[in-house]
Amino acid sequence: MADEIFAPLRAGTLTLRALRASDAAQLHRLVNDWEVARMLARVPFPYPRQLADEWIASTRAQIEAGTAWHLAITRDDALLGCVGLTTSPDAPRHAELGYWVGRRHWGEGIGPEAAGRVARWALANLDLDVIHASALEENKRSAAVLTRIGFVEDGMAEQDFTARNARLPVRRFRAGRAELSAPPPETPPAETPAPAAPEAAPGVRLLLVAACALIDPDGRVLLARRPEGKPMAGLWEFPGGKLAPGETPEVCLIRELKEELGIDVSAACLAPFAFASHPLEGRHLLMPLYLCRRWNGTVEGLEGQALAWVRPNKLSDYAMPPADRPLVALLRDFL
């Protein structure tokens, strides 16, 4: 199938996939509509039929180049609209989100479903921290979609609108991980409270997490990327996880490394190295970091997480949670 340039994303009943040449006629029917085109900055009206072919070809080239992801919003393989995310070399780790839905599908909740999914996917899978979006001031529907998926308003700006041949006021929105991280559906809302130290100030709740730097024979360290749906999705971290009630950090790590990476580790091979102590989401993270050079089995991302074996002097090229920064510096010096 011609779609191997992008693994389609599911969003409720929708599938978001790369545009194909065969979408051009339907794309043209949907976008060559004054009610749609007048709200979009770069869309001319009337919309020439040939432009649909050219634009679709350009979106495929952009996906292959890793510069923009304009996707078809489809249901039962019928095209309903488009959603896109564009990066700019001038603003690393930032991207711009846009979308439109054909008029006959307005009011079906397609905008929030598709735009929310692409935004969460992008933060988890691309090297991004912030996503921006604009809505024409008069386009209350579009502003409502952005707010509903977690974007916060960020001021006003002006943009050229091709179809109107005018420069018009737009409301600017932005969202980062804090706004877009949805808790995984199966996670109960209240986490098991970690035991609070007797001397902790009233109200401070500790979050106990054990983490491990696996080190391969070449001296490279394993980082795992937090997958979409988890808080801080897209950031790289040391494998590990929260201590379950009654667990020691070693027992927790033996369990987590098996669940997440499919490897067997013994407590004797876990060498305590350092710890992180950092506020985190209303709690206080206390995270011992262990080093491990010996394990059984082959390291695999069993939860769909991306993995990277990283040379110590390259660790700082990877965006990691703030608590990890001092650990990275220590590891670089030690290894």
Ligand SMILES: Nc1nc2c([nH]c(=O)n2[C@@H]2O[C@H](COP(=O)(O)OP(=O)(O)OP(=O)(O)O)[C@@H](O)[C@H]2O)c(=O)[nH]1
């Ligand atoms: N494993 C790990 N967690 C880290 C690191 N740095 C850091 O701030 N954390 C934070 O510590 C917490 C670990 O929780 P988690 O969500 O991974 O725990 P878990 O595997 O038990 O997941 P679950 O709650 O989805 O079951 C997260 O808030 C995570 O962001 C790190 O280097 N490794």
